[in-house]
Amino acid sequence: LGLLKAITAANFDECFPGQTTIQLAEDSIYEFVRNYDGAEPTKPHYMEYYALPPITSDIVIEGNGATITNISTQTLSAIHVEETGFLTLTQTIVSSFTRAGLINHGGLIVNESVFENNEVNSYALLDNGTSPAIITNSLFRNNTAGVEVGSYGAVVENNTFSENIH
Numbered sequence: 001l002g003l004l005k006a007i008t009a010a011n012f013d014e015c016f017p018g019q020t021t022i023q024l025a026e027d028s029i030y031e032f033v034r035n036y037d038g039a040e041p042t043k044p045h046y047m048e049y050y051a052l053p054p055i056t057s058d059i060v061i062e063g064n065g066a067t068i069t070n071i072s073t074q075t076l077s078a079i080h081v082e083e084t085g086f087l088t089l090t091q092t093i094v095s096s097f098t099r100a101g102l103i104n105h106g107g108l109i110v111n112e113s114v115f116e117n118n119e120v121n122s123y124a125l126l127d128n129g130t131s132p133a134i135i136t137n138s139l140f141r142n143n144t145a146g147v148e149v150g151s152y153g154a155v156v157e158n159n160t161f162s163e164n165i166h
Contacts, residue, residue: 003030003068004053011056011085019058024066024092033072051078051097055085055106063092063113070097081106083130089113100126101143108133119144124164127154140164 003024010020024030032051051070070076077099081087086107093114094101101118102110104127115124115138124143127133128150139160140146146164147156 004036007053007055007059010059011053013057016057019060021060021062024061024063026064026066028066030066030068031071032069032076032078034074035076049074049076049099050080051076052080055079055081055087057084058086060088060090061092062090065091065093067093067095069093069095073098075099077101077103079103081108081129094118094124100124102126104129104133107131108135110135110138112137114139114141115143116141117143127152135159 003022006022010016010022035049036051036053051068068078070078075098078094078097079087079102081104083105088109090111091113093116096117098119101115102125106129108127108129110125118124124140124145125135125147127148129152132152133149133154135147135154135156137158139162141162143164146161
């Protein structure tokens, strides 16, 4: 399965109850040029478009050094975790998105990952989740901004922030 299909399938709890783990191919590159459903930008500029389907269930993405990257100029974020979702992201590089690399409205754990070169009026990682996010041992480099944490707070430990504008 491709990454888009794997996330879509994992979101169906009727077929895949409980936590689903998606293993990315080691050191591979997943390139995106438009919204996951193929929609062209028709919404106002502040509305989001996402490279991947929204996370609506409990999903673990084990990146194994893989890169998720935007190779277009379209306003695009990589990952959106909805209120019903919980994402554990490990050993994944999220790069070159023109909006936030990851937007969380649910639950989130990020470990040993890299957010780099994400730009244009947003954050590498924007957390407005329903529980405290846990962000550890990760690198935030050359982003327009680093991490924005919402009202539930976050555990942010052993991370490196380098050359971010805000």
